[in-house]
Amino acid sequence: KAGVTQTPRYLIKTRGQQVTLSCSPISGHRSVSWYQQTPGQGLQFLFEYFSETQRNKGNFPGRFSGRQFSNSRSEMNVSTLELGDSALYLCASSPLTGVGGYTFGSGTRLTVV
Amino acid sequence: SQQGEEDPQALSIQEGENATMNCSYKTSINNLQWYRQNSGRGLVHLILIRSNEREKHSGRLRVTLDTSKKSSSLLITASRAADTASYFCATDAWNAGNMLTFGGGTRLMVKP
DSSP: OOOEEEESSSSOOTTTTOOOEEEEOOOOOEEEEEEEEEEEEEEEEEEEEEEEEEEEEOSSSSEEEEOOOOOOOEEEEEESOOOOOOOOEEEEEESSSOOOOOEOOEEEEEEEE | OOOOOOEEEEEEEEETTEHHHHHHHHEEEEEEEEEEESTTEEEEEEEETTTTOOOEEEETTTEETTTTTTTEEEEEEEOEEEGOEEEEEEOTTOOOOOOOEEEEEEEEEEEO
């Protein structure tokens, strides 16, 4: 079966712009989580959506937001981009919540210039 | 913030040798998982161990968990050049849904 698909793979944006990243989970998976990976802070949890509801949110400013659609696809949005938002953004899907063993996508590499 | 630390931060071994990576965490957990990442790509799930388990095997992987010391170790036996990657431990807590807290990772290089 198809894995977790993240689009786009690479993105270059200018400071102050906004960006939307997309994640299509494995068919049948209802949970989608987002993570930010940077050399300095490592892998950090952004938020989790389950059945279109945000279940958890990490310690990120309000510029970071997300949503999940009825088909479980998820988007995350970052407004007013800062240079420090340059990172690899990963999403993970799971059939349920709290059971572990997540499948990650290949990520979107965002560069803010 | 990261849950804990991984040790060592980098490890270089010869093909055929065993590689051991350690992970420590700070709070009570539900599950502990290990993931592999190749060259800044996506994470690949390797193995999950639950808080009531002490040891688990999967192929050439062996994971131990000591909840009293809040630590885990990942052993890769008979390593191969293809095992070259970064390895991360990740924990989730009770009632925290799918929120994973990752360690800093160990960069493993296996020389042919």
